[in-house]
Amino acid sequence: MAGFDGAVGALRISVDGGATWSEGAADVAPFALAAEESAMVATTENGLQVSRDGGYSFTAAPGAPLLQLVDFTSGEGVVGLDPSGGSYRSVDLADWQRLGSVDAGQVQALTAGVDDDVWVATTEGLQRSTDAGATFSTALAW
16 A cells, blocks of 8 residues: 655555555655556656555656556556546556547546446546547546
């Protein structure tokens, strides 16, 4: 479990479900974080950063697009959105494929569901993709 502590400008890492916290990487100020067993990714103003040691250090992901939001899928890979709503997918955090875009409002949040489901909250509603982010449709408007 990880979160960014803005008061000290560093990631905080918990390996016991949040009972205790230790300081992680101090050189990463993420907009969004996502983690799985083998990697943690952070979207930053300098591009996508990858940690293979639980968030204690990060390195740039060469060739990754500038992403605003990112999440690991339930299968293989990562799905992400750039600031204009363009969707991307990578199975290895090295090669990225542009898939489609979210065209209904500005993106606010992203989560990858089971199979190829991707859910995106925007300023205009909730968008759902059932094809890993290639196409989106409105699931709920507001």
